[in-house]
Amino acid sequence: MRPYFTTFYITEIDAGPNGLVTDHLHPEWANLRIVDGVFPVSEIRDTAPIGGMRGIVTGPTSTAVRFTTGTSRIWGIGLLPLGWAKFVTAPAHGFADRICDPLAEPALTPLRDLVDGLFAPQPDEAAELERITRHFADLAAREVPDEARIRAVHSALVDPEVGHVAAMAEAAGLASHTLERLCRRHFGFPPSVLLRRQRFMRSLSHYMLDPTLTWIGAIDSHYHDQAQFVRDFHRFMGMSPRAYTALPHPVLAGVMRARMEAAGAPVQALHVPTSG
Numbered sequence: 132m133r134p135y136f137t138t139f140y141i142t143e144i145d146a147g148p149n150g151l152v153t154d155h156l157h158p159e160w161a162n163l164r165i166v167d168g169v170f171p172v173s174e175i176r177d178t179a180p181i182g183g184m185r186g187i188v189t190g191p192t193s194t195a196v197r198f199t200t201g202t203s204r205i206w207g208i209g210l211l212p213l214g215w216a217k218f219v220t221a222p223a224h225g226f227a228d229r230i231c232d233p234l235a236e237p238a239l240t241p242l243r244d245l246v247d248g249l250f251a252p253q254p255d256e257a258a259e260l261e262r263i264t265r266h267f268a269d270l271a272a273r274e275v276p277d278e279a280r281i282r283a284v285h286s287a288l289v290d291p292e293v294g295h296v297a298a299m300a301e302a303a304g305l306a307s308h309t310l311e312r313l314c315r316r317h318f319g320f321p322p323s324v325l326l327r328r329q330r331f332m333r334s335l336s337h338y339m340l341d342p343t344l345t346w347i348g349a350i351d352s353h354y355h356d357q358a359q360f361v362r363d364f365h366r367f368m369g370m371s372p373r374a375y376t377a378l379p380h381p382v383l384a385g386v387m388r389a390r391m392e393a394a395g396a397p398v399q400a401l402h403v404p405t406s407g
Contacts, residue, residue, distance in 0.1 A: 132267055134282070134406065135217055137209030137399045139263050141256060142386060144168075146201040154382040155375075156196040157335065158328050158367050159399040161210040161219075161226065161319075162189045163233065163242055167250045168203025173230050176369050186233045186246030190226025191215075191319030193328055195368045204254060208263060209399050212285055212317045216275045218242075218267065227319035241270055281317050284310065285404040288318075288325055291333065294353040296322045330354065331363045332400040339380075339387055340397055346372050 137160065146152050146169070164171075164187045172182035173189075174197045189196060191212075215223050221238035233239035233246055245266040249259055275281070280303070287293050287302035299322055300310045314322045330351040338349035350360045364372050387397040396402045 135214030137402045142205045153199045163208040169201030171198045171200035173198045188231045223319035224315045336397045
């Protein structure tokens with residue numbers, strides 16, 4: 132099932148004596164997170180905070196998600212665009228930049244049994260992972276009509292040499308109008324936004340993984356200048372690079388390093404699609 136997911140991962144948070152930690156999720160592909168412990172309160176730009184949910188689905192995002200949580204164990208299931216097409220089937224643009232309760236959203240019905248049945252009274256990481264794997268294996272028979280084109284578009288998107296929509300369409304072997312339609316349906320955003328997100332996430336990841344770098348040393352080669360990068364930082368994170376640097380990153384800093392070691396990509400947006 133590798134072509135459908137970034138990773139299945141567990142994050143264990145000890146909030147310590149203060150009882151709460153706050154961090155920011157970066158723009159990423161869709162996720163299902165299932166929580167045992169203190170339920171997070173999450174906030175995506177220009178929406179009211181939402182909390183109190185054992186299961187949390189975040190659609191593909193083009194902005195940061197601010198979350199506050201306490202001591203907890205959180206399983207995350209990262210759905211690549213091909214995984215969203217296979218296991219959810221609803222158009223991704225309808226869930227873009229949204230936080231949803233899978234127990235209340237009709238399109239997310241295939242995820243409900245996993246949310247309800249993942250945790251037993253006692254933590255058991257191996258058994259929980261087996262339940263996740265079995266749940267999606269049982270759903271995996273459905274064919275994805277656009278599978279070959281989704282793979283081609285995703286491969287073009289993560290190619291660091293592809294910086295413009297015309298080049299992305301050529302690399303994917305699609306007409307521009309077909310690329311636009313397919314990206315919105317399966318990736319959540321137009322190709323121009325997806326490419327802009329890629330160059331930003333390459334830059335942010337480079338900076339976060341190398342503490343010796345300055346922002347100017349981390350920015351992607353597709354940026355014309357630092358001012359363009361700063362504009363993108365405001366667009367995708369809702370703050371300046373300076374403000375972001377001043378914040379603590381008690382959860383994401385460790386997650387990025389662990390993801391890099393385990394999966395070869397520090398953030399979901401940079402995962403390279405596999406063939407099987």
